[in-house]
Amino acid sequence: MPSTSPSPTSGKNDTLRATVYLAVSVDGYIADADGGVGWLDDVEHDEADGDMGYSALIESVDAIVMGRKSYETVRGFDVPWPYEIPVIVVSTSTVDIPDELAASVRHLNHSAEELATVLPSQGIMRVYVDGGDTVRRFLRAGLVDRMTLTQIPVLLGTGISLFEGLGQKIPLTFESSTPYSSGLVQTTYTVSAGAAPSTPTGRPK
Numbered sequence: 001m002p003s004t005s006p007s008p009t010s011g012k013n014d015t016l017r018a019t020v021y022l023a024v025s026v027d028g029y030i031a032d033a034d035g036g037v038g039w040l041d042d043v044e045h046d047e048a049d050g051d052m053g054y055s056a057l058i059e060s061v062d063a064i065v066m067g068r069k070s071y072e073t074v075r076g077f078d079v080p081w082p083y084e085i086p087v088i089v090v091s092t093s094t095v096d097i098p099d100e101l102a103a104s105v106r107h108l109n110h111s112a113e114e115l116a117t118v119l120p121s122q123g124i125m126r127v128y129v130d131g132g133d134t135v136r137r138f139l140r141a142g143l144v145d146r147m148t149l150t151q152i153p154v155l156l157g158t159g160i161s162l163f164e165g166l167g168q169k170i171p172l173t174f175e176s177s178t179p180y181s182s183g184l185v186q187t188t189y190t191v192s193a194g195a196a197p198s199t200p201t202g203r204p205k
């Protein structure tokens, strides 16, 4: 199981650092075309695989920064709210946060660059950033220092791409790769400090 402890590049205590932990199809999608993630449940979970580093990830961060679309997806699940740490939902519009979540979920409308200042001023130094669009914004802002991608053995053929529209080259350093008995392969990369922004290679979406 890969370590999820902060990497050497995250040592500065006044700097927001973000970590990514996402499941992707072999062809690079995080959701099917209508935003569904039911295909993640098609993989038979092997108890021996444990939680694949998820608890360690959650313990290593102060909060989750979640894109509005991912928040709506999680709200749509027929299960209780699954997060026990603060969640910041980013959106340029209004976000429906029910009373029972108001103590732990809040909405901010800030760019990734603005969050890099605002969150540390509130004592939030390390975040788990979730949602494809949101992850790309954090990557472009140079805030991501670690990325763990769990590859699911399926080709979706179409869907919501994790990296399409990133618009720039970002070098990664391989850290570790773990094959699981269920057929999942989890790979962790370090994203070089200050890797972004760089010269755009295309127009970001």
Ligand SMILES: NC(=O)c1ccc[n+]([C@@H]2O[C@H](COP(=O)([O-])OP(=O)(O)OC[C@H]3O[C@@H](n4cnc5c(N)ncnc54)[C@H](OP(=O)(O)O)[C@@H]3O)[C@@H](O)[C@H]2O)c1
Binding pocket: 021, 022, 023, 024, 029, 030, 031, 034, 035, 036, 037, 066, 067, 068, 069, 070, 071, 073, 090, 091, 092, 093, 108, 109, 110, 111, 112, 130, 131, 132, 133, 134, 135, 137, 160
């Ligand atoms: N496979 C996985 O591990 C995994 C994990 C998470 C999510 N998902 C799936 O991925 C899909 C969602 O991903 P996505 O890429 O479509 O969207 P997303 O990143 O979840 O949400 C994008 C939205 O977040 C808001 N946003 C992001 N950054 C912002 C910022 N800095 N300031 C203001 N607003 C910001 C914008 O909302 P507004 O349009 O309201 O301004 C934007 O449209 C869902 O279908 C979900 O199920 C899969």
